[in-house]
Amino acid sequence: MTRTGRVRAWTRHAYGNPVALGYLGLVAAAGLFAAGDALLAGHPDASLSAVWVLALTMPASLPFLAAGSPWLLAPGLAVAALVQAAVLGAVYRRLTRRGRRPVNGS
Structure with a gap:
């Protein structure tokens, strides 16, 4: 798999679910x-x-808020939203994947 393919796959897994997309929309x-x-x-x-x-975007935006520069705040909020959407997407994938596992192992 090429580097571009890996980046696309990671992006699809991180942001291609309803929870991450809903959060980014909000x-x-x-x-x-x-x-x-x-x-x-x-x-x-x-x-x-x-x-x-x-x-x-509060948990991930605190370092950008603490920097004190207004030039870092707007891009920092965007980065914080992307980081949190990726975390929410990973949690969603983990929870939905766990639900599909068969009970008896067959």
């Missing part, structure tokens, strides 16, 4: 809402919509 919707709110709001602190994106 993060994308929250990000689009926060971006639209930031563009259309009358003043910078009009709402806390960006907090939802941060809350959805």
Whole structure:
């Protein structure tokens, strides 16, 4: 298998399930809402919509938040969402694979 084939297979296994895709969709919707709110709001602190994106990506986004640089925060949130989606996808695959195993071993 070529390197490209391995990357495609890993990507399919990590993100090609309903749990990971649903999570990424939720993060994308929250990000689009926060971006639209930031563009259309009358003043910078009009709402806390960006907090939802941060809350959805919280465990993996803490290192990027601790860095303190606003230039690292947006790409860091995207990386954190991808990392968490891959973890959720791995857990989903593990749980669904375990359910397909025959009980008596035959």
